[in-house]
Amino acid sequence: MTGFFHETAFYGSDDDFLALVVPFLEDGLRAGEGVVVACAQWNTGLLRDALGDDVLYLPGADQYSRPSESIAVYRDFFRDHTEAGARQLRVVGDVPHPGTGASWDWWARYEAAVNQAYAEFPVWGLCPYDTRTTPADVLADVVSTHPNIATAPGAHEVNPGFREGLPGTKQVEDELERCAPLVDLVGVSAGAVREAVGSAIDAIALSEDCAHDVVYAASEIVTNGLTHGVAPVRFRLWADDRRVLVAVSDRGCGPSDPLAGLVPTTATRTAGLGLWILHRTCDYVSMGQDSDGFTVRVSVGGHT
Known part of the structure; x- marks a missing residue:
């Protein structure tokens, strides 16, 4: 695989999350790829219990208050590992949204932007979203910004809902x-x-x-x-x-x-x-x- 393979998946329970993500990461380990978890605390804990320290754990995007900072940090990380000889990286990461207490507009643009911002790197990025906490309008933006979708464990498909360009996020009036x-x-x-x-x-x-x-x-x-x-x-x-x-x-x-x-x-x-x-x-x-x-x-x- 060359370039950035940007994929989403949806889950409704912790068991569903593990069923989607653990095989994805284990396949990378078996292939000798760099395997990275960049999730929020809860999902990081689930994956650490399942996989131990065989994978690299990075701060999730929720640790960066601004998506521009996330892009800068991850680009540096991908570049360093690619220049060090990594042929392929697999990364699973959570993206902040209103269900986790974050404003969505610029994170929606982040999900669209990384299709270009990470395009030069050999990275397979999986962005799973929890349907229990993610608002419907956010889920619609997620579908439109990911070229690929994992519909079931091990099933990686082209996403027919993907659209080039900016997501359809509506402006939200500030309380002020x-x-x-x-x-x-x-x-x-x-x-x-x-x-x-x-x-x-x-x-x-x-x-x-x-x-x-x-x-x-x-x-x-x-x-x-x-x-x-x-x-x-x-x-x-x-x-x-x-x-x-x-x-x-x-x-x-x-x-x-x-x-x-x-x-x-x-x-x-x-x-x-x-x-x-x-x-x-x-x-x-x-x-x-x-x-x-x-x-x-x-x-x-x-x-x-």
Whole structure:
């Protein structure tokens, strides 16, 4: 097998999970492949009891608060092992979602992005999802982002539900948006937005780093909207005593590349690298279509 083989599976009990995953990993061990478990604590415990220390256990994606960090860590891992001579790696990993307490939008984009982000590596990645805890809309995104599916133990099939590009995740309104925004501007420059943001967050108990992240995020996404979006560009800011939310909307379609923001790029002068910095520094970044058009939401100062 060459390149990244991205597969999902669904299970409804711990026994079902083990029946799907243990043979997958044991086949890799028998073939002399590198075998890796990168699951959350519970599933890691189940697999450790079943397989002992014959496999390598890594922190699961839930240990990384941002999918851009997961991609960077796993790419480094895959590259190191490939350069050291590994011909094939098998990896089973959990992906955070609302059923495990995580916001889904950027993890849905992660599942789409890794089809490209890991494509150069000889990795067979299995992403099992627990139907007891995974919401239905998440399961729909999972089906659309995985080219392959394990329908039963040992049954690895092409997934007819796979679709290239971004998943169909809908934008979810942040709880702060239930109140009127502290700042609401249309058709202004990035400089004017930076000034308005600085004044608005002055009385909020943010660390110096978080305050800098809010100003940078506001400036970056307004600049991207003005450069790549369709006018009018609207900027809004909400806050409580611990967290700031900014949202920038325009009438364009937004980026179609699943990698946008999740990996660094210098393909354009104003987008790409700056968006990636947001994904590495802010607490949450959501991107997609809503009633206002294409909207980027950025939360700083607490987890949503």
